[in-house]
Amino acid sequence: MIRHLAGKVGGALVSLLFVVALGFLLFRVIPGDPVVAMTRGRPVTGDQLAELRARLGVDKPLDEQFVDYLTAALRGDFGTSYVYSRPVLELIGERLWPTVLLTGTSTVLAVVIGLWLGIRGAWRRGSRSDRVSTGLALAQWAMPTFWLGMLLSLATGDLFPSGGMRYPDTPPDFLSQAVDVAHHMVLPCLTMIAVVYAQYLLVMRSSLLEEMHADYLTTARAKGLRDDLVRRRHAVPNALLPTVTLVFLHLGLVVSGAITVETVFSWPGLGLLTYEALTGPDLPLLQGTFVVLAGAVITMNVFADLLYRVLDPRVRAS
């Protein structure tokens, strides 16, 4: 068990290292000169530009920049943002919690809704409610996130705030703050749930459909179990197994998936930060967010693997 854990964590660290290196290379390819972007709208001389380049270190040859970046990154230093002039890690730390709050809440809700509808759909396959719920989920999945977000804020009018995370004039006590944040979270949350729950629904539905013909369900029926017990005790635990992997894989991706939603609702999270960094391009900030987002995927992957071993005795044995 410990050997397995060590192997998984070791593999994850290697992937992370790869991601750190890739983060550098990837963003040198995108068009746009950060120095030009930073000085846009201001009259600057060539000397000033050159001085700025030297200060940011972008005048050095690429391989030298890479070595500098890598050694700094391994020490945990991702540099200073061009735009904010603050350490990248500090910025990310500030923006991490709003994102975790938003994506965490919406993922938990989406998973619950998706699994529940998926189980219902599979058990009553082909029924009216199955067809409606599956069709609806697919339609929502197909919708562009930003469009759905805008549509929702149009449709709800003034009911919910459509931007930011809290009003500036909210009293500082915890309860009022929490209510205010929750109020702001309604629309981005709804948008995210509406778009992603279809995946959970479809995976759960098809995985349960596969189990529906399993012989052990006939055994359970023959024992005299009620239909809902057959489903709850025997079918669902088995059908959940492939779903767990998907949920965790997606938990990692969901952070980066929040880019659109956070941008539409100007939610001050990592997604919005990434978007802002891209318009620069604010290279150190981009590298930082890229590593954090990819790191989330890798971490969740390890978690999925470990959880799977807990849930499935067959995997535990091998």
Added chain:
Amino acid sequence: MSSLLELRDLSVHYRTARGEATAVRSVSLELEAGQTLGLAGESGCGKSTVAMSVLRLLPRNARVEGEVLLDGEDVQGMSWGRLRAVRWAAASVVFQGAMHALNPVHRVGEQIAEPMRLHGVTGSVSALLDQVELPARAARAYPHELSGGQKQRVMIAMALACEPRLVIADEPTTALDVVVQAQVLDVLKRLVSERGIGLVMISHDLSVLASTCDRLAVMRYGQVVEEGPAREVIASPTHPHTQALAAAFPTVGDPASRHVTPSEAPSDGPVLLRASGVRVSFGATEAVAGVDLEVRAGEIVALVGQSGSGKTTLARTLLGLQRPTAGRVLFEGVGLPRSASGLRAYRRQVQLVLQDPTSALNPRHSVYEAVAEGLRIHRVPGDEAARVAEALSQAELRPPELFFPSLPHELSGGQRQRVVIAGALALGPRLLIADEPVASLDASVRGEILALLLRLRRELGLAALVITHDLGLAWTIADRVAVMYQGELVEQGTVEQVLLSPRHDYTRTLLAAVPHDQRSTRPNWTNSP
């Protein structure tokens, strides 16, 4: 007093997209407590449908006519609540394939206890496990941690949990090897005699039923074609289908079921494949512990042994899929090549035929693709279509062009196995290694496939190493037999020598475990008859 189970004019129809298909036609059967009724037939004859109808476990698209009386009460007319109360408490089922009939994520102890809690029966799981000769600690195991025979016993323990008066056992020993099969059958027989339960045994293997049942019903196309006391049905079958079923499970020692004449065996042919001192170990366990084996050109050798005896590992080693830890494998006197390309050339000479044609064939590849794949891998020059056609007709799929576009699911089990064999033949091999080539096939098809192997030997001089746990199969087609036990070959010789006058104790145990019937007088292998 009504009988324990009575089927009156039972018919079952399945509604399908192509109209209604009848699976069971007017079956009437009766079973008293303390008796065993055998239900025999090939796959698709409706015997499992009959079993499922007793507890109303048929899928929703089934339509049932007639009556199923359990202790005089019609199962069809029961309310859902009454039916749930009857299920498992009055009658339970030992399902086919314990592998799938147990829930993989629950401990077997929980699964045995579940119906007891449900029906409010007091009892202990360990006592039930003890009845089927399993240790109490087996309750903590998950299904995948148990062997096939152990899982089957768990199923039986589970079936007995609520002390039902009727147990239906659907192919309880299929996929088990002879020794384990004999143990499971003994457990069932003992339960019938000790507890006076009624047992319905369903099997495609007449010899299994012959050794356990009082009465026997043979089904075909949904109808009972012959019924009577088991002894009579087997000793003097009147219906041709019963005769065919009986013939498909040859009795060792019966000259009528031996399809090889000793003169056919080329005992002086050149040695094609030789294993000398082959050992294969996985960590501390030695799967193959020093094996010397020869297969001559044109010879059929049967490698027999229980599951776990190392015969599959040996076969993999002979094919070059597994490197031996010690010893050598020689083909025509030359050691197996180690390079990938050398092994590829070697495997053109030695082809493998697997047990289950359904999983050996890619379900989305047409017959043509399946047969041509080997030709493409080995870059065999010449007209591909002509070679595929030739291989298919050698495997008796004629006319071959008709089968080109077929997908595996459109073929019968026997035809699928022929496609697998054709795929091997296309490369013009000298030796076939066949791992349980007929184990997953129906009785009537087994004979055809075996005849095909014999004909290929006669016409193409094709040698074969047949790996099997079925001594009857060895008796039918092999020239020589090698008996494998715990990684070693304990006995080797001609079929007549080994199977008629075995020298090693283990061979005697194997022979004694074969379910036997009263058709022929059995040579005396064991000291205790």
